[in-house]
Amino acid sequence: MTLSTAQQIEALRRMYLIRFFEDAAIRLYGEGLYRGSTHPYIGQEATAIGVCTALEAHDQILATYRGHGAAIAKGGDLKGMMAELLGKATGVCKGKGGSMHFAQNNVGFVGSNAIVAGHIGIAGGIALAHKLDKSGKVVAVFFGDGASCEGVFYEALNMATLWKLPMLFVCENNEYAISTHYTESISVPFIAQRAHGFGLPGVTIDGRDFYAVYNTTREAADRARRGDGPTLIEAKSVRWMRHSAVAAGAEKGERWKDTDPLPRLKQELLTRGILYEDDILEIERAALHEIRDAADYAIASEYPVAADLFTDIFT
Amino acid sequence: MQEYSYAQALNQGICEEMRRDEKVMVLGEDVGKYGGVFGVTRGLYDEFGGDRVRDCPLNEAAIVSFGIGLAIAGRPTICELEFMDFLTWAMDPVTNQAPKLRYFWGGQVSVPLVVRAPVAATLGFGSQHSQSLEAWLIHVPGLRVAMPSNGFDAKGLIKTAIRDPNPVVFIESISLYSNKTPIPDAEYLIPFGKAEIKRQGDDVTIVALGAMVPKAILAAEALSNDGLSVEVIDPRTLAPLDINTIVESVRKTGRLVIAHLAHKTGGVGAEIAQQVTELAFDSLDGPVVRVASADVPVGASQFLEKMLFPDVPEIIKACRSFRR
Numbered sequence: 001m002t003l004s005t006a007q008q009i010e011a012l013r014r015m016y017l018i019r020f021f022e023d024a025a026i027r028l029y030g031e032g033l034y035r036g037s038t039h040p041y042i043g044q045e046a047t048a049i050g051v052c053t054a055l056e057a058h059d060q061i062l063a064t065y066r067g068h069g070a071a072i073a074k075g076g077d078l079k080g081m082m083a084e085l086l087g088k089a090t091g092v093c094k095g096k097g098g099s100m101h102f103a104q105n106n107v108g109f110v111g112s113n114a115i116v117a118g119h120i121g122i123a124g125g126i127a128l129a130h131k132l133d134k135s136g137k138v139v140a141v142f143f144g145d146g147a148s149c150e151g152v153f154y155e156a157l158n159m160a161t162l163w164k165l166p167m168l169f170v171c172e173n174n175e176y177a178i179s180t181h182y183t184e185s186i187s188v189p190f191i192a193q194r195a196h197g198f199g200l201p202g203v204t205i206d207g208r209d210f211y212a213v214y215n216t217t218r219e220a221a222d223r224a225r226r227g228d229g230p231t232l233i234e235a236k237s238v239r240w241m242r243h244s245a246v247a248a249g250a251e252k253g254e255r256w257k258d259t260d261p262l263p264r265l266k267q268e269l270l271t272r273g274i275l276y277e278d279d280i281l282e283i284e285r286a287a288l289h290e291i292r293d294a295a296d297y298a299i300a301s302e303y304p305v306a307a308d309l310f311t312d313i314f315t
Numbered sequence: 316m317q318e319y320s321y322a323q324a325l326n327q328g329i330c331e332e333m334r335r336d337e338k339v340m341v342l343g344e345d346v347g348k349y350g351g352v353f354g355v356t357r358g359l360y361d362e363f364g365g366d367r368v369r370d371c372p373l374n375e376a377a378i379v380s381f382g383i384g385l386a387i388a389g390r391p392t393i394c395e396l397e398f399m400d401f402l403t404w405a406m407d408p409v410t411n412q413a414p415k416l417r418y419f420w421g422g423q424v425s426v427p428l429v430v431r432a433p434v435a436a437t438l439g440f441g442s443q444h445s446q447s448l449e450a451w452l453i454h455v456p457g458l459r460v461a462m463p464s465n466g467f468d469a470k471g472l473i474k475t476a477i478r479d480p481n482p483v484v485f486i487e488s489i490s491l492y493s494n495k496t497p498i499p500d501a502e503y504l505i506p507f508g509k510a511e512i513k514r515q516g517d518d519v520t521i522v523a524l525g526a527m528v529p530k531a532i533l534a535a536e537a538l539s540n541d542g543l544s545v546e547v548i549d550p551r552t553l554a555p556l557d558i559n560t561i562v563e564s565v566r567k568t569g570r571l572v573i574a575h576l577a578h579k580t581g582g583v584g585a586e587i588a589q590q591v592t593e594l595a596f597d598s599l600d601g602p603v604v605r606v607a608s609a610d611v612p613v614g615a616s617q618f619l620e621k622m623l624f625p626d627v628p629e630i631i632k633a634c635r636s637f638r639r
Contacts, residue, residue: 093421103420110387111420115411121377122412125384125392132366132390152407155377162372312422313457315480 003053003214005274011049011210012269012280015262016287017078018045018069024295025068025085025099029245033299034086038099041069043208043240046261047172048073050213050235051140054221058135060108062123063142064172065100067112070142075107082294088301095304096312110139117143117150120169124156127167127230138224140168140217146177148191154198157232161200164229168220171232172207174239192234200230207235208261211268237261316497324466324498325355325487328473329393331502333363339477340385341368342378343395343431352397353433353492375404382428383413383482391427391477398444399432399486402451413482414457425480429473433487434525436576437624441615447525447577452484453554453586459507460554462486464528466496468551471505479507488526508555512564516546519634520564522587523547524575527606527625531574534630545634553583561587562595569600570637574630579607604633 022040029038041048044066052061052073063070071081077092084091085099092104103111110126113119123141130137147153148171160167171191175182188194195202201220205212213235220231238259269275275283319327333339341356341363347370350357360368371378375396382392396402402409413426436445452460461476461483463469469487476483513528514535523531528549535545546564550556565571571591573584588603606625614620 091421093419093423096421097419101419103423105420105423111416111423113412115407118380118407118412121380121408122384122387124377125381125386126388127384128381129385129388129390133388152374152376152380155372155374156380158372159374159377159381312418314459315417315425 007053008269008274009283011053012265012275013283013287014049014073015045015265016284017290018048018072019262020288020291021068021072021078021082021294024082024291026245028086028295034098036098037244038085039066039244040241041066043259043261044172044174044237045069046210046265047170047207047213047235047237048142050210051168051170051217054214054217055138055140058108059138059140059221060110060126061140061142062110062119063112064116064119064144064147065112065114066144067102067142068099071102071104071109071112074109076102076104076109078290078294079297080104082298083301086298086301087303088298089304089308090297090301094308094312117147117153119143120147120153121156124160124165124167127160127165128163130166131163136225138166138168138221140170142170142172144177145171145173145175145182145186145191148194149185157194157198157200160230161198164227166224166227167230168217168224169230169232171234173234173236176239176243178243190234192232195232200232202232202234204234204236207237208259208264210261210265316499318495319466319498320493320495321466321469321487322353322355322492324470324496325473326357326359327498328470329356329477330359330362332474332477333359333367336391338390339367340390340392341395342371342382342392344371344373344378344397346370346395351395353489355431356395375401376408379405379408379430380412382430383408383416383426386426386428387416387424393429393431393477395431397433398440399434399448400443400446402432402448405430409458409484410455414455418457426482427480428482429476429485430483431485431487433489434576435489436526436613437490437620439615439617439620442612445613447486447575449486449524449553450577450582450586453556453583457482458554459483459552460486461507461552462525463551464488464523464525464549465491465494467498468505468511468549470498471503472507472551474504475507486525490526491529494529505551507552508557510548510550510557510560512546512560513549514545514547516544516568518544518568519570519572519637520546520548520561520568521572521574521630521634522561523549524553524583526576527574530627531630533627534634537627537631538634543634556587558587558590558594562591565591565595566598569598571599571603572606572630572633573603574606574625574633576608576624578610579605580610582607601637604636606630606633
């Protein structure tokens with residue numbers, strides 16, 4: 001199936017939504033409207049959007065604590081997510097998850113996880129269930145370059161390949177695990193090379209190129225659906241910001257903005273004659289409004305009540 | 316009624332639940348054709364096939380993580396750890412994931428997971444195959460912890476565990492695996508959070524865990540010849556803990572001994588003692604006495620092990636310590 005015009009326009013719209021959502025998340029954090037931390041996805045948007053555009057609506061994804069982008073890419077509810085960020089009862093997780101634990105099952109966003117690599121095996125189990133159920137569904141799991149150093153990643157890679165699970169391992173290599181550059185922690189130049197020792201395909205792509213991510217994911221998802229097993233996709237991008245809203249340390253910041261996936265997709269849509277400048281401005285404006293509405297909704301929402309502390313522990 | 320071993324009883328319980336619900340899965344090392352290192356899954360592979368009874372590579376973290384994924388996707392899954400000590404490799408999925416996903420995802424998932432954790436204490440396996448780590452687990456909100464002391468209870472509790480839509484760590488005693496108990500033909504389940512008074516008594520209450528339960532009963536029998544009437548309570552599940560049954564007994568006896576194979580410091584005994592202190596301090600004639608392992612690693616030598624693990628004489632001594 002080829003990428004439709006509507007899908008490309010929607011990809012741009014979602015890219016704006018992620019960008020503005022993260023801008024709002026950083027601003028609201030700065031204003032003291034929520035505590036803890038938040039991990040912006042700015043600069044990496046094309047990866048989640050490319051993957052989720054290539055997946056079917058009923059496919060599922062699991063993401064990391066830097067997971068707002070994945071949630072939005074999969075079609076998550078903006079108001080519910082913004083409210084979740086602020087710890088409100090109207091949040092997608094009733095305020096119990098916060099920035100690092102977004103989840104929205106009804107759009108296939110199983111959820112975010114804040115233990116680095118802790119979700120990779122869980123994704124494998126879900127993929128195994130799909131295989132046994134012959135559901136035809138694929139599970140994509142996002143994780144970072146840092147997570148690729150955790151033991152459970154290799155355990156899951158081995159099991160998923162051994163059992164030919166309908167699964168995509170999407171390594172979002174944004175170069176840094178907090179302060180450590182991946183070349184200082186990873187023994188091979190490309191994380192995709194890890195696949196060679198496990199007997200699955202591994203491919204390194206430009207994670208800022210929506211089309212490259214889409215095409216690669218499409219192929220990997222088809223392969224997974226055919227029963228041929230998982231693929232390891234290393235999507236390289238650049239994390240513009242610091243690790244989190246609270247992390248210290250000097251990083252390159254502004255200089256990295258020439259790697260922005262957003263103008264790149266915009267230009268592509270203009271070149272392909274899919275959109276005109278005015279159309280793009282309209283999409284941008286509408287996205288900004290949507291995010292503002294979500295922020296207003298979140299701010300106006302109520303906090304959980306004391307009794308909520310004791311619910312959702314056991315079924 | 317026909318008698319079956321603890322291991323057979325577990326096998327029956329798992330088998331019945333797998334017949335009842337075709338979604339139920341077993342994951343673990345050597346659980347398939349081999350039937351489990353202690354034979355608990357024997358025959359399951361033949362009856363249910365390799366899709367549902369899956370031999371896994373030696374990777375406990377992924378075994379439990381995959382179990383969680385299956386559980387979330389609607390397949391209640393039993394993960395067998397060959398020894399409870401190997402839980403350490405799986406601590407992230409057992410403590411950070413399984414018991415918390417439902418909470419931090421705002422009730423969007425259920426995690427019907429059973430992690431079977433056999434304890435090999437007193438069998439000469441040494442430091443890394445003999446630990447009773449239940450205290451680590453009761454500290455984690457969102458986990459249920461069962462610890463049966465005989466085959467009848469093991470069968471009833473494993474069936475409840477498999478049907479529970481929440482994560483359960485099921486602690487078994489390998490030293491009891493060959494002990495036989497009568498098992499009725501008719502199906503039965505044993506609810507969580509309901510202690511059983513294994514022996515009635517008026518003078519001293521013993522709360523014993525797992526493999527210490529039969530030892531506590533032997534101690535109580537010996538003490539009855541001395542004219543000391545000892546009540547033995549098996550909590551059967553530690554989370555939820557049936558503290559009311561324990562407190563009621565203490566109100567009657569005024570004396571409490573807690574016996575477990577786990578190390579003394581920070582053990583479940585400390586928690587039970589504190590809860591009893593909070594709820595029935597006035598009824599206590601004296602301090603609660605703990606019978607537990609010393610705070611040293613388990614030595615493999617028969618001699619060292621015998622010195623370390625408490626047995627019937629230590630329980631008897633503890634019960635007599637109240638006599639004036």
